[in-house]
Amino acid sequence: MSTDADFIVIGAGSAGCIAAAELARRDVGRVLLLEAGPSDNHPLVKMPFGLAWLMGSKRDWRFKSAPQKGLGGRQLNVHRGRMLGGSGSINSMVWFRGRRDDFDGWNVKGWSWRDVENAFEAVEAKLQPKQMTGVHPLVQALSGLFGGNANEAPTPEYESAGTFRFNMRDARRWSAADAFMRPAEEAYDLKVRTGSEVDRIEFEDGQAKRVILIDGTILTSAKGIVLSAGSIGSPAILMRSGVGSAAHLQEQGIEVIHDSEEVGENLHDHPAAGFYYAGPRSGYGLTLSQMPAWVLAPFRYLFVRKGRFASPTVEGGAFFNARGEAGEPDVQCHFIPFMLDWRGSRFTHGSGYFADVCVCRPKSRGRLRLTSADPNVAPDIDLGLFQDPDDVEILLAGLKRLRVLMNKAEFGKYRAPEVFPGPEVSTDEALRRYIRDRGATAYHPVGTLRMGEGTAPVTPRLSVAGVSGLWVADASVMPAVTSANTNAPSMMIGYRAAEFISEDAG
Numbered sequence: 263m264s265t266d267a268d269f270i271v272i273g274a275g276s277a278g279c280i281a282a283a284e285l286a287r288r289d290v291g292r293v294l295l296l297e298a299g300p301s302d303n304h305p306l307v308k309m310p311f312g313l314a315w316l317m318g319s320k321r322d323w324r325f326k327s328a329p330q331k332g333l334g335g336r337q338l339n340v341h342r343g344r345m346l347g348g349s350g351s352i353n354s355m356v357w358f359r360g361r362r363d364d365f366d367g368w369n370v371k372g373w374s375w376r377d378v379e380n381a382f383e384a385v386e387a388k389l390q391p392k393q394m395t396g397v398h399p400l401v402q403a404l405s406g407l408f409g410g411n412a413n414e415a416p417t418p419e420y421e422s423a424g425t426f427r428f429n430m431r432d433a434r435r436w437s438a439a440d441a442f443m444r445p446a447e448e449a450y451d452l453k454v455r456t457g458s459e460v461d462r463i464e465f466e467d468g469q470a471k472r473v474i475l476i477d478g479t480i481l482t483s484a485k486g487i488v489l490s491a492g493s494i495g496s497p498a499i500l501m502r503s504g505v506g507s508a509a510h511l512q513e514q515g516i517e518v519i520h521d522s523e524e525v526g527e528n529l530h531d532h533p534a535a536g537f538y539y540a541g542p543r544s545g546y547g548l549t550l551s552q553m554p555a556w557v558l559a560p561f562r563y564l565f566v567r568k569g570r571f572a573s574p575t576v577e578g579g580a581f582f583n584a585r586g587e588a589g590e591p592d593v594q595c596h597f598i599p600f601m602l603d604w605r606g607s608r609f610t611h612g613s614g615y616f617a618d619v620c621v622c623r624p625k626s627r628g629r630l631r632l633t634s635a636d637p638n639v640a641p642d643i644d645l646g647l648f649q650d651p652d653d654v655e656i657l658l659a660g661l662k663r664l665r666v667l668m669n670k671a672e673f674g675k676y677r678a679p680e681v682f683p684g685p686e687v688s689t690d691e692a693l694r695r696y697i698r699d700r701g702a703t704a705y706h707p708v709g710t711l712r713m714g715e716g717t718a719p720v721t722p723r724l725s726v727a728g729v730s731g732l733w734v735a736d737a738s739v740m741p742a743v744t745s746a747n748t749n750a751p752s753m754m755i756g757y758r759a760a761e762f763i764s765e766d767a768g
């Protein structure tokens with residue numbers, strides 16, 4: 263029987279682009295990469311500041327979380343990129359591998375720091391993350407906080423602050439689609455199909471065989487299928503395909519192929535909250551005196567690749583121990599030298615800056631469930647934020663220390679007073695209320711298809727337990743979130759997936 267490909271990869275995101283490109287490079291046969299969204303060929307995708315408009319656009323899945331008990335019932339936006347490059351085409355491009363003992367702590371065979379280091383090296387050889395140049399002076403000042411120098415990027419391994427590294431090239435986004443997918447499309451047998459939203463996978467005698475798109479198109483694979491639709495998309499597709507908790511699937515009228523209780527469980531993200539600072543001569547913002555700079559910004563970006571449009575909004579930050587103990591960092595700070603997302607709207611009059619803290623290793627867990635077998639209906643995304651009181655307490659301590667650090671930083675003439683929530687919100691009770699009222703996430707959901715032994719839905723070699731010919735390659739397989747931003751680890755997972763799949767099924 264003729265097939266459409268040897269391997270079909272579902273989802274051209276950070277991990278999927280690399281899994282597909284590396285499978286093709288390893289000569290496993292014909293590889294077909296399916297993406298629900300459009301191309302990433304759009305000026306706002308390439309221009310770093312463009313993400314301010316991309317979030318909430320048609321290149322975002324625009325999911326909403328379930329009402330969060332730990333946040334007084336608030337629902338959060340769950341932004342996810344919907345285009346080539348996936349969330350890596352809508353993100354801030356901050357680059358961190360995570361902490362070495364994050365991987366050792368996963369306790370999964372083949373995934374210790376020593377096991378993953380080479381994959382990170384291979385990914386970085388193509389992504390070439392670099393410390394950003396031309397950052398706002400406020401960000402430059404951060405590097406003095408823990409005695410570092412301006413040429414050293416902070417690291418989650420120890421207390422440190424300063425300008426982050428980013429996967430940009432010549433002040434343009436350089437995603438997994440740019441670094442891996444497009445070159446592989448040219449050089450190897452890789453075909454990419456956009457506008458191809460997957461409903462489900464069909465099995466024959468427990469072997470994954472066909473991919474069904476929501477428009478009814480059927481695509482067949484000869485050797486296997488790789489799910490790379492991300493922490494929200496992959497478990498939803500898997501459940502619609504009949505792999506998940508039998509009781510839940512039956513509730514949705516879905517035929518059970520394999521009863522796998524933990525599919526969709528273990529959803530978690532980095533919980534975050536921060537402070538807003540405003541003053542007339544402070545960070546970037548919409549003020550009369552900054553109008554000329556905004557008018558010039560597109561031209562400066564276009565002709566010399568500099569200025570505020572070359573900024574991905576987050577420019578730097580820090581890692582520190584929330585309680586100031588001589589321990590390892592347990593919170594990360596993102597510093598944004600712009601007045602953005604204040605008073606509920608993205609752009610607000612005034613100028614200032616924003617600094618948050620997020621918990622590096624949250625204990626709270628939520629879960630993802632289907633609300634319907636219909637792929638057009640969004641799943642129920644319960645992030646489970648702050649279900650564990652320890653997460654609130656670390657964030658509370660982190661916010662208090664953040665204030666101390668922001669006062670200590672040598673911001674000079676750019677210093678501005680904290681205006682929200684304001685210094686009067688200072689008692690533990692008031693800050694806990696603030697976390698409940700304003701807490702959010704860092705858009706790093708992981709864990710819904712945890713890899714591991716025993717009851718884990720995915721094996722350490724990334725195949726879906728209980729069926730054959732089906733693998734997962736994306737952030738959903740992380741047993742626990744890494745201590746910093748999740749794009750680089752997701753790419754590393756895509757790279758490891760191609761290593762395993764080509765060895766096991768190529």
Ligand SMILES: Cc1cc2nc3c(=O)[nH]c(=O)nc-3n(C[C@H](O)[C@H](O)[C@H](O)COP(=O)(O)OP(=O)(O)OC[C@H]3O[C@@H](n4cnc5c(N)ncnc54)[C@H](O)[C@@H]3O)c2cc1C
Nearest residue numbers: 273275276277298348349353355356460492495737747749
């Ligand atoms: C706004 C934002 C800012 C962020 N900032 C940073 C940052 O600065 N640094 C950092 O390290 N991390 C950041 N992240 C997180 C990081 O981008 C993600 O962790 C990473 O991209 C996850 O990769 P992935 O491959 O698991 O999923 P994704 O990159 O999300 O890829 C999933 C792909 O599958 C596609 N897909 C989903 N469902 C289907 C379907 N049914 N059919 C076909 N295709 C489908 C999607 O459209 C998408 O292209 C940010 C995320 C967001 C949303």
